Amino acid sequence: MSSVSAAPPAPALVGAAPIGARRPSTLVVYRWELRKLVSQKRTYLGLGLAILLPLIFVISQLVRGHPPRGADSIFASEIFQSGLATPVLMLTFLAPFFLPLIGALVAGDIVAAEDNNGTMKTILTRSVDRGQVFAAKAAAAMTYGLIAVYLSAAVGTVAGISAWGFHGVRTFSDTYVSAQKALLLVFAANAFFLIPLLTVVAIGVLLSTVTRNSAAAIVGTLGVTLILAIVSQIPGLEGLHPYLLTTQYFAWQGLLRTPTDWSPIAHSAWVCALYAVPALVAGYLVLLRRDVTGG
Amino acid sequence: MEDGPAPVKARGLVKRYKEVLAVDHIDLNVRAGDVYGFLGPNGAGKTTTLRMALGLIVPTEGTVELFGHDPMREGARALEGVAGFVEAPRFYPYLSARKNLELLGALDGGGAARRIDEVLEVVELAPRAGHRVGGFSHGMRQRLGIAAALLRRPRLLVLDEPATGLDPAGMRDMRQLIRRLAGEGITVLLSSHQLPEVQELCDRVAIVESGRVVYEGALADLRRQGGAGYRLRTSDDAGALEVLRAQRGIVQAQSGEHGLSFQGEESDVAALSLALAAAGIGILALTPELATLEDLFFRLTEQDAVAPGAGAAGLGGAGAASIEPSSEPLVGAK
Numbered sequence: 001m002s003s004v005s006a007a008p009p010a011p012a013l014v015g016a017a018p019i020g021a022r023r024p025s026t027l028v029v030y031r032w033e034l035r036k037l038v039s040q041k042r043t044y045l046g047l048g049l050a051i052l053l054p055l056i057f058v059i060s061q062l063v064r065g066h067p068p069r070g071a072d073s074i075f076a077s078e079i080f081q082s083g084l085a086t087p088v089l090m091l092t093f094l095a096p097f098f099l100p101l102i103g104a105l106v107a108g109d110i111v112a113a114e115d116n117n118g119t120m121k122t123i124l125t126r127s128v129d130r131g132q133v134f135a136a137k138a139a140a141a142m143t144y145g146l147i148a149v150y151l152s153a154a155v156g157t158v159a160g161i162s163a164w165g166f167h168g169v170r171t172f173s174d175t176y177v178s179a180q181k182a183l184l185l186v187f188a189a190n191a192f193f194l195i196p197l198l199t200v201v202a203i204g205v206l207l208s209t210v211t212r213n214s215a216a217a218i219v220g221t222l223g224v225t226l227i228l229a230i231v232s233q234i235p236g237l238e239g240l241h242p243y244l245l246t247t248q249y250f251a252w253q254g255l256l257r258t259p260t261d262w263s264p265i266a267h268s269a270w271v272c273a274l275y276a277v278p279a280l281v282a283g284y285l286v287l288l289r290r291d292v293t294g295g
Numbered sequence: 296m297e298d299g300p301a302p303v304k305a306r307g308l309v310k311r312y313k314e315v316l317a318v319d320h321i322d323l324n325v326r327a328g329d330v331y332g333f334l335g336p337n338g339a340g341k342t343t344t345l346r347m348a349l350g351l352i353v354p355t356e357g358t359v360e361l362f363g364h365d366p367m368r369e370g371a372r373a374l375e376g377v378a379g380f381v382e383a384p385r386f387y388p389y390l391s392a393r394k395n396l397e398l399l400g401a402l403d404g405g406g407a408a409r410r411i412d413e414v415l416e417v418v419e420l421a422p423r424a425g426h427r428v429g430g431f432s433h434g435m436r437q438r439l440g441i442a443a444a445l446l447r448r449p450r451l452l453v454l455d456e457p458a459t460g461l462d463p464a465g466m467r468d469m470r471q472l473i474r475r476l477a478g479e480g481i482t483v484l485l486s487s488h489q490l491p492e493v494q495e496l497c498d499r500v501a502i503v504e505s506g507r508v509v510y511e512g513a514l515a516d517l518r519r520q521g522g523a524g525y526r527l528r529t530s531d532d533a534g535a536l537e538v539l540r541a542q543r544g545i546v547q548a549q550s551g552e553h554g555l556s557f558q559g560e561e562s563d564v565a566a567l568s569l570a571l572a573a574a575g576i577g578i579l580a581l582t583p584e585l586a587t588l589e590d591l592f593f594r595l596t597e598q599d600a601v602a603p604g605a606g607a608a609g610l611g612g613a614g615a616a617s618i619e620p621s622s623e624p625l626v627g628a629k
Binding site for chain 2: 041
């Protein structure tokens with residue numbers, strides 16, 4: 001076979017109406033962004049770790065045979081009492097760095113990878129607008145973050161229950177909640193943790209759009225969270241703490257008090273919006289006006 | 296050809312990167328049904344111009360319209376009926392050829408999905424449809440790029456160096472495909488370094504040099520303006536040269552290794568043959584030789600070859616014809 005065939009009989013290459021008159025919905029573009037993620041090996045790296053870490057934790061505690069002494073989290077001393085303490089403790093461990101890292105891995109890559117592959121021009125010469133592409137990519141990266149969080153929570157929950165049973169747990173207020181309610185709280189705590197996590201993803205998508213370089217965007221996203229974490233440790237800057245993104249990583253703990261303390265969660269919602277909305281708007285505007293070169 | 300807005304109409308396109316002026320007030324007029332060659336040396340601004348035309352790059356100045364729609368203002372809507380690629384076509388290496396086309400078909404609104412088998416057959420990639428594009432050769436990606444373009448049933452096909460990386464048979468087949476597409480009524484905007492390919496396929500051309508159009512118009516007109524040359528062999532070349540130099544309307548007469556060469560209009564050549572006969576000189580061969588596109592291209596784009604008598608072509612008088620870059624009569628658009 002040489003190359004391009006021109007031999008008749010051949011199908012008509014020109015139709016009555018050219019394709020492109022019907023534009024796809026953003027949902028279609030979003031689905032394909034997910035399919036692209038599913039097709040890439042690197043996608044499974046973060047998810048694999050999200051599965052592995054809770055398993056390692058449960059196995060190591062089973063091997064040790066007793067709860068950690070002097071633990072500063074009530075759930076650390078509770079893990080042998082109820083399997084439902086495990087996902088809460090895991091969220092406490094993974095929230096400051098690991099889960100933001102997983103979010104940054106995909107968010108930092110999702111736009112820049114198109115530039116690296118040269119495929120940005122391929123998709124932008126079809127029937128989709130840049131705004132649709134940006135929205136679909138941001139939504140896909142956020143979906144990935146959501147899946148990573150709940151996958152980790154699900155594995156922690158199942159492993160914890162398998163090891164220590166389905167029992168009620170004590171809350172931060174030293175009150176006791178039933179197993180059913182504790183399970184609901186685990187689900188809700190992870191849902192509220194998604195607020196700051198998706199903010200990290202929004203920052204990652206912005207950096208991915210601006211830098212056009214996956215590594216720079218991933219490192220940059222983690223850099224932002226690390227700098228904020230360092231700021232939170234500097235004496236004299238305590239006044240900034242309520243407004244730091246890293247502080248919002250633990251807002252979900254308000255759920256585990258009796259009565260439920262909604263104020264940190266509400267505060268987290270608007271503080272995170274102050275980070276996420278400008279990041280998303282800026283990323284959208286950058287992609288809208290930027291030159292697509294290379295490839 | 297069909298009425299309505301022109302497939303491509305660019306006016307005063309400028310692209311400046313800081314101090315570098317990549318595109319300098321380019322006007323283009325691609326008419327419906329054209330196979331339009333877009334020529335220029337590397338770095339002349341061809342790809343930048345095509346990217347602006349497809350809405351990938353924001354022009355510093357000027358406008359471009361595709362079938363009357365501005366891609367910078369109207370986005371994807373302006374690309375309706377337009378397909379193609381700039382530089383090498385790029386795909387997702389971790390997806391198969393079919394999955395890549397399914398993705399692109401979905402991004403076209405889904406209507407193209409049922410045509411995937413058809414276009415894969417056209418470019419003879421059907422047997423490799425399930426293989427990942429990451430393992431494809433450059434030529435296979437070029438063909439997949441054509442398939443992706445055909446998926447949109449385009450009315451305007453923009454092809455940037457489509458034959459690059461193809462073997463000779465592949466290049467031949469690519470030319471046949473372009474000819475076939477043009478035959479089906481698709482307007483083709485073809486950027487190419489393959490001058491014989493452009494000469495063979497294109498009816499109109501734009502030649503760019505340093506970001507400026509130095510010629511836009513019919514290829515036939517360009518070749519005509521490049522000068523009609525003739526090669527002559529006679530029974531007495533020395534005597535014939537004297538007749539040539541004395542004959543009205545005959546210019547650039549000279550003797551060479553392979554006989555005589557000169558330039559002139561057809562009517563003057565007819566008079567010349569009578570004059571030679573009257574002088575008792577027999578004509579052994581009188582061959583018209585039009586300047587090739589390559590001759591003209593180099594004369595338009597290389598300053599050294601522009602000077603009269605430079606003889607870039609070396610084909611009798613044809614090579615001596617001078618075409619001044621940017622000369623007003625040659626730029627049809629202006």
